[in-house]
Amino acid sequence: MRTLVWMAATFALVTLSLEAQAKDLSKNSRFVCSWGSDIAAGAQASKLSGLTLYGARRKLQARKFPRPWMRMTAMGITEQTYNSPSRLKPADIKQTYYEQCIKHELAQR
Template sequence: MRVSIWIAAAMVLAAVSLEAQAKALTANQQSVCHWGSDIAAGAQASKLSGVSLYGARKKLQVRKFPRPWMRMTALGITEQTYNSASRLKPAAVKQTYYEQCVRHELARR
């Protein structure tokens, strides 16, 4: 019981720390991380529901993106997600992608 309390406390502290780090990013950087995490979660949901990589790529090809770089990036994120052996739920993939994106952006500084 005590171990689970410590684990929960550590997770809360990690979330608060990540939130503070995310605020150090520009609004554009935060937006890109959120967008990428949404793409990764959608790809994971498609993968878990049995949609082929070909089918997921076709959906992205017809989707309208506001920026020219977004289509190729979305295709890359989708392919990486499909190549992963992960069976995590889409929400967990979304959270993990966002956390790693924030860390990456902060490390670039």
């Protein structure tokens, strides 16, 4: 039980630390991480619902994207999500993707 409490407290501190650091990133970097996490969560939901990768890619092809780089990036994120053996819930995938993206952006500095 103590281990669970310690792990939860550690996770909360790491999350708060990442949120504070994320505020230091540019608005564009935070937008890209948030957008990518939404795409990953959607791909995971599609995967868990039984939609094939082909079907998920067709949905993305039909979708309108405001920036030219988004379509191919979304395709890549979706393919990586489908290739992963993960069965996590989409919300967990979204959180993990966002945290890893923020860490990556901070490491690029």
